[in-house]
Amino acid sequence: MLTDRFGRHIDYLRLSVTDRCDLRCSYCMPDDFKGFEEPRHWLAFDEIERVVRAFARLGLQRIRLTGGEPLVRKNVHELAARISAIPGITDLSLSTNGTQLEKKAQALRAAGVTRLNVSLDTLDPSRFAAITKRDALDRVLRGLMAARHAGFVPIKINMVAIAGATGEEIDAMVAFCIDQRFVLRLIEVMPVGDTGRNVAPMSLGPIQERLRSRFDLIDGIVPGAGPARYLVSRDGQFQIGFITPISQHFCDTCNRVRLSVDGILYLCLGQNDKVDLRTPLRAGCSDDQLEALLRDAIQRKPLRHEFGELPARIMRFMSSVGG
Ligand code: SAM
């Protein structure tokens, strides 16, 4: 098992397969962003598989495909099939904005992706267009239905809580998720990149208490690798998670690291500590050397983010590492 110097077991890799995206969410990527990684720097599927196999030999069990938008990378279902077949990988999930799910949900399910998170901040078409700079709400809603049809259970909806923009829509989203039997997760915006810093943050504590009494919710536990704390309805049918990196950080139980499309292993979302895997991979390192690199990297994982003390620290955009 991989254990860092603070005794945390690292069993979860968030794997960014692209830094590109077909949306431009205001808190994530600038509208006119041009600084994408060059294709020659993208890890090939063979290279990604090699890294995941090495991680799995060291005890890592869970992978989440993310991005940018993972479904804009060509043939990502083939990568999913390769990863889900790796001995030791017991959980393969995907985070998506949902725009391409209508045509890709079946193939992803068949490839062994078992859990799906779909980002959706609003059910209002004009507000969706204002946040994402694209007119794509209908496509996302059709994608969600296709995902359910393909057999994904549960489907989690990730909603970033932005004061003034989506805050007032939370009740509508709760009603939608109760009706559709989706798990809802509210996320506090993080000061990652100028995009993350330019959005008015909103603490989820008061919202949690308001929703608890409005919808008669009680504390609950929902399976998953993440840090969300959940409220559930008394009949257990509806679940809502609160991801509060800012108002109540969860670094003590952090179990994850992140690999970017250009092969850089990021050890904390809120710090700059990283290890280049692409150079040794392309220089022909052995499996033993790769495993040693990963073990050493885990020892360099920082204790915690400092979003509160040093909000300007992270210059990269969320889309470049995968949220
Ligand atoms: N494109 C996919 C999607 O939107 O789900 C996967 C990548 S996206 C970077 C992963 C998650 O990060 C999404 O749920 C998104 O809402 C969240 N995210 C992006 N920027 C954020 C920020 N500044 N603070 C908090 N969450 C953010």
Ligand code: SF4
């Ligand atoms: Fe794209 Fe996801 Fe970032 Fe939105 S949050 S711009 S969908 S990567």
